[in-house]
Amino acid sequence: MEEKTSGIVLGGTNYGENDKILSIFTLEQGVVSAKIKGVKKAGAKLKFASEPFCFAEYVFASKGGMRTVTGASLIDSFYTVREDIRRFFAAGAMLEFVRKFVKEGIISSEMFVLLLNSLKSISYGKLDPGGILACFLLSALKLSGYGLGFGDCAECGSRFINRVFFDYARGTFICEKCFNGEGREINLSTFLYLKKADGGEPPDGENALKPLKLLDFYISVKAEENIKSLKELIKIWE
Ligand SMILES: [Zn+2]
Structure with a gap:
């Protein structure tokens, strides 16, 4: 056949x-x-x-x-991803994510379109590859059932002013008043970066290192998977 x-x-x-x-x-x-x-x-x-x-x-x-x-x-062939080491590892992390999270034979047209569009923008766009990867990972995590919530404090609903705590077990963020020791403090700028990326707009001209480190941490503790290319990208970025 x-x-x-x-x-x-x-x-x-x-x-x-x-x-x-x-x-x-x-x-x-x-x-x-x-x-x-x-x-x-x-x-x-x-x-x-x-x-x-x-x-x-x-x-x-x-x-x-x-x-x-x-x-x-x-x-x-998306050949241009091979011409720049950051693009290469960022695009490689996307392939690896799909390999680890999409089981064989399960149809996922949304994930396919997400991957294709992300590879196109990393190959032909001018945006920072780290930002494109952050957008990809947030959407891909959502499609895989590990979505993060970027609203106001998940407990009391108040706006974050300067301190933000990441409750990685639940994938939400909480304020200083509601923090009870579950989770870890992150920079407000990292939260704002990811919130913007979650809206589908790759933040440009801002450092993607800390946001990517947070996503790497979340993927390993919550989904218990390791994306090696993401770790490599973080290593060359530092
Ligand atoms: Zn709160």
């Missing part, structure tokens, strides 16, 4: 001497695994289609439940 579907390569593992098993995020079928043959040989015709970030229309042949890539026509 042959099938055609557009997808973005999230990553792959080596298989045998020259083959790879790819993890491809598709709009119609969610994340799928597919074998691609001979791509480690020099001059392999489908090598491009096995690279992370590659967005292509794939042709799969299915046999015994296993897909094999038999053809691909490139839509976008």
Whole structure:
């Protein structure tokens, strides 16, 4: 059986001497695994289609439940993310997030559109890659059931004036008066940055380091996942 579907390569593992098993995020079928043959040989015709970030229309042949890539026509390679180390790790963190949070075979068209648009703006836009990643992570966390609430104090409803405490168990923020030792204090500027990013607008010209560190911390304690590329990005940023 042959099938055609557009997808973005999230990553792959080596298989045998020259083959790879790819993890491809598709709009119609969610994340799928597919074998691609001979791509480690020099001059392999489908090598491009096995690279992370590659967005292509794939042709799969299915046999015994296993897909094999038999053809691909490139839509976008997002090649420019490789030309800048921050863009590279920020975009890599997006792929990794999807790999860890979207289970194989679960269709998530919202996540697909979010990933595609975020890769486009990180490749072709002028905005800070850290801000684009912060926006992506906040939306992606929401889609995965780990959304954060950026309203006023989650306990008493008062506006934050200078001190903000992050209740990471609940994904909310509380004021100094309501803080009872559960959670940790964060900078007001970090809160305001994330609130802006949560509105879908990547803050530009502001340092994304602390907001990204908070998201990294939240993902590891709340969702118990580690996004390695996010940790790498934080390391090179510091
Ligand atoms: Zn309060």
